[in-house]
Amino acid sequence: MRSLLLAGAIAAAAPFALVAMPAQAQTAVKFDSRATVEAVRKTLRENYVLKERRPALDAALAKGLASGRYTVTDPQELASRINADLDAVAHDKHLGISFNPQVAAELKPGGQGDDDGEQAQFFRDLAHRNNHGVTELRVLPGNVRLLRYDGFMWTGAESQAAIDTAMAFLRGGDAIVIDLRTNGGGSPDAVRRLASYFVPAGAKLVTFHMRDEKPTVSNADAEVAGGRITGKPVYVLTSGRSASAAEEFASHVKGFGFGTLVGETTAGAGYRNDSYPIPGGFVLSVSVGRPELPDGSDWEAKGVPPRLAVAPDLALDRAQQDALTNLAGKAQGPLRTELEWAAAVHAARIARAAPALALAAYAGRYGERSIAVEGAGLIFQRDGGPKSALVPLGGDLFALERDPRTRLRFVSANGAVTGFVLERADGSKIEASKA
Known part of the structure; x- marks a missing residue:
């Protein structure tokens, strides 16, 4: 296996985390936990990237052996305990051990896999x-x-x-x-x-x-x-x-x-x-x-x-x-408006802009167009056409998610929605009354 800059943000030994062991292959495994830990100690003493940190890592593992902390029969539990002790010393996301007999068998003793294998x-x-x-x-x-x-x-x-x-x-x-x-x-x-x-x-x-x-x-x-x-x-x-x-x-x-x-x-x-093979079917990822x-x-x-x-x-x-x-600042005419409107949609999502009224107040028929409440939002549809979610821009103004160049500005009277004005970035408008 080639040296990689590759890690999981939480899981150790990311290069071989992709090769998951079947659950049935993890049962009834016999291994010598002491031999496993001693092999880890030796590998770290010889290869860990920071020489000044090697003694502390070795001391942590030696302490675990002496206390009986690693005397377990479950290989996953052994890997978990070793990783916890290594992390307490190094906080190194590339350092960790995993139980994976399949990958361990494919790795050479020196830590390099067969590039042609x-x-x-x-x-x-x-x-x-x-x-x-x-x-x-x-x-x-x-x-x-x-x-x-x-x-x-x-x-x-x-x-x-x-x-x-x-x-x-x-x-x-x-x-x-x-x-x-x-x-x-x-x-x-x-x-x-x-x-x-x-x-x-x-x-x-x-x-x-x-x-x-x-x-x-x-x-x-x-x-x-x-x-x-x-x-x-x-x-x-x-x-x-x-x-x-x-x-x-x-x-x-x-x-x-x-x-x-x-x-x-x-x-x-x-x-x-x-990555290095460790006795018992383990693989150790070491920062080198x-x-x-x-x-x-x-x-x-x-x-x-x-x-x-x-x-x-x-x-x-x-x-x-x-x-x-930024693009709108360099544009002119309808294109500038189109870009500004599209930017406003994203700004509203980030700010989580809220409509002026409850969503149900906007639902209904508007001529050949309809608006319905679906889930936590509003859906706009012209008869026979595709649906588009409406993005709240604040107050009674909404944008069409499928086409941010189009906006709906609702009109109200005495607290009730009476219609909307469909506005387009090119300046055209369509007025519709609510049935």
Whole structure:
């Protein structure tokens, strides 16, 4: 298994968390807990990235052995207790042990899997099934182009082609959104390729310090398909689940200043890890390297903070609001109104704007159009046409979710809704009375 910048924000040993053991395979397992713990101690003494922390990790495990804490028969319980003790010392999201005989059997004793073997094929197949992490490409209102990237997967030419295809799509947008909110990390090679579209050719991205080896430097690619992307607003969405390689990319967004981070501070999982087989069918993920950004910093244990802080579920709305507002400032005529109205929809969602009246007051027939209460909102439909949710903009003003260029401004008399005016961004209006 290659060293990866890959972590789960909570679960340890993320590189092999993808390979879940069937429940029936976890029962009636015999193992020597002492031999397991001693193997963990030896592996950490020889490989953990921070030499000054190795004695404290070893002391914690020795204490657990002496107290009988690890004298258990359930392998999952043993893994849980070891992880708790390691976390109390290191708070390292790449450090942890997992019970997984299947992966343990595929790993070489030195900690490296067979790159040409079954495990390497597993990850190649995984990347292929998930389009190498590129899980969604979408055009949003205002020609804002969205890439949802769920993993920095890298198998070589195929992964590069997937990234290049995604970037060709984004290039056509007036603004770009890259969603890393559920991206737990992956390969530095994928980070390099994606970042290369936004930073100068050959730019120093990160230096990796691996064990006692000579540091290695990752530099931006000299060439990318279609050339660098410049002059477009770029927004990168993050959450506490954005980890490791996703945090390296977020660091480049911040360090090179080519985009705006939106959401919440990332996980703070900065180290690179290898996986080692441990007697008893266990796999130990060990941090064996650390990154160093061009300014000498890293993101371990602190994460990368956003410039626009907002709850993760509102990050896309916040990015769209900002992008559309900026685009509207450069537009004129109906297009400017269209972009401003679209931005207002996202602002209202973030502020959770409330209507002036109870939802039921707006329901009813308005000529060939109808409005109904469905769930916690209102649904607008023209006879024979598609349904669209109505987004409250505050007071008696609503926008059509399917078409933010259209608004409904309700009219009331003596506290009762009597009709609405359908307004369009091009200035046209349609008045309708309530039956």
